[in-house]
Amino acid sequence: MTARPTTYRSAAVIGTGTIALGWIALFAARGLEVRISSTRADARAHVTAALPLYAASLPDGPADPDELAARLVFAPDLAGAVAGVDVVQENAPEDLPLKQRLFAEVAAAAAPDALLLSSTSTLLPDDLGAGLDTPGRVLVGHPFNPPHIVPLVEVVAGRDTDPSTVGAAVEFYRWLGKTPVVLRRAVPGFVANRLQSALLRESIHLVREGVVTVDELDEVVTASIGSRWAVVGPFHAFHLGGGPGGLRHWLEHLGSGLERSWSLLGSPPVDRETVDTILAQADASFGAVPYEELAARRDRGQNAVIAAAARARED
Structure with missing residues (x-):
């Protein structure tokens, strides 16, 4: 070499x-x-x-x-x-x-x-x-x-x-x-996009079923798991969710219900009806805002979150 x-x-x-x-x-x-x-x-x-x-x-x-x-x-x-x-x-x-x-x-x-x-x-x-x-x-x-x-x-x-x-x-x-x-092994979609895809699938299902709107779904994520995941990943978060017993306690007491809860997740078709529903709500919410403005807002927020999380880790 x-x-x-x-x-x-x-x-x-x-x-x-x-x-x-x-x-x-x-x-x-x-x-x-x-x-x-x-x-x-x-x-x-x-x-x-x-x-x-x-x-x-x-x-x-x-x-x-x-x-x-x-x-x-x-x-x-x-x-x-x-x-x-x-x-x-x-x-x-x-x-x-x-x-x-x-x-x-x-x-x-x-x-x-x-x-x-x-x-x-x-x-x-x-x-x-x-x-x-x-x-x-x-x-x-x-x-x-x-x-x-x-x-x-x-x-x-x-x-x-x-x-x-x-x-x-x-x-x-x-x-x-x-x-x-x-990555320890090459898998299609790698890791981050597989996780993102799993969340997107359930997001589309919930909007398609009328449980929440596109705006409300985005707010649920940014006001809960989004800010949480900026500082701890899923396994670390559930370790804390288990209290002093940690992830071991959480899995032993709630793990048996995971497969049952997974079976309730949606598998929505991405058909014309679904696409039209999502796009109509997205257009009404942010579709009219120029791309450059949306990207600039996202980038300012993303930099602020990353910087704040880095400062918190240093404390």
Whole structure:
């Protein structure tokens, strides 16, 4: 294994969608030269127009969009974007053949010690690297949206990935200020999105059945488990719910009812009626507010919650 850098100077970002824009802003804020590869003819104008929104909500405080833009290089082709960089972060659409072609090109042009990372939320690393001589070279570095703010990055390795490559990915994300979690086994959807999907399924069921509205459901979450989970995870929360006896007491006394309660959860169809119900309520609540305004509100709140939780852990 070729020795890897202890400092990082440059990174390539493939794509200019929402996730890619978050990485671009964060990488530039950390002082990296960011080479951008995009199929958009207006990539430069698109990124330049979007940068102020992301620059205003960086975890360490607002940055000057012009200073970030000065660190961006819009490469004429993919090979030029990845040649000589320390890290490649791919953000193409969730199309396996497309991503396989991209990583084949990337592996041929990038330095042998460059980290090859994918932001995919659905595809497994062994599939992404299947066309390479060394398939284990491709790792998943799945962020939680928005990636320039939310700390989590799920690191998923392939069967043949060298442990030192996993360690290098973890080191890079920590250097960025992220919280990387290495999955012990590659599973579809990874972890965070599986948890989110489970909650979304029951949320849709409850709204579809008329138990609550979209607004009320969101308020239930933000006023209860949302704020709780900002400081303790589910297992830790139920450990505290068990009193002095902890999780052991909670499971021994209430665990027998879990399967029964799970059987009562909904499994709603995502049919036309369901979609129309959800969208009508969402449109009435926040659908008319411009995306940029909603995103800015979310980002301010998210940064405030993360900062407050960090201060509480230090006390």
